[in-house]
Amino acid sequence: MAPNDKLYETNLIYKSWIEHPLKVITPSVANQNLGFRKPQRAAIYTSLAHLISSPEKPATIVMPTGTGKTDTIIAIIIVAHFEKTLIIVPSDALRRQTAGKL
Template structure:
């Protein structure tokens, strides 16, 4: 039988989850980028509050300095476990980047990083990306 409103109301159709809610607004890339304006907080982690760790803050400052005065190509190198993905997300929002190229060595890592980019990783949870910051 085909799904119908009547079958749904009778409880014969159960929704297990939405792939995408039909009322969810689609935002354009420009709307998302504009929402990041003045909505980034350099919030450093301390004993009582979550935020960016010292290596992330340092890398972010270096990246921002380079983007303001780009004399040559730049490479960001951070050791394992220092939070490269959150640093990339912070760079994206803080600089309102239209594009950001991220290369990874495997398909599984690509999927993991893509998921973080879809929901801004921990930035929203930590209050680094403000309330008005949109994402896809």
């Protein structure tokens, strides 16, 4: 999860992830209910723990319907500073939705 210096110098989006880290916050009245719900935070933190302890091993994240998987995927990509990511989805409609959010 250490930043890639070469990518940092050449890619403005990647550079923004390093200079303006995503905050994984809990929704509250104080922040206008912005933030990540409990299943999303759990998946983000668990993924980061796995990346730190066993980065060479693949992992699977399982989340129920309606828990915000797409936003969770995007958050993990940004927080972990992934240089490349392949997202596979089962339908064209879901592909369009995911691409639109990205």
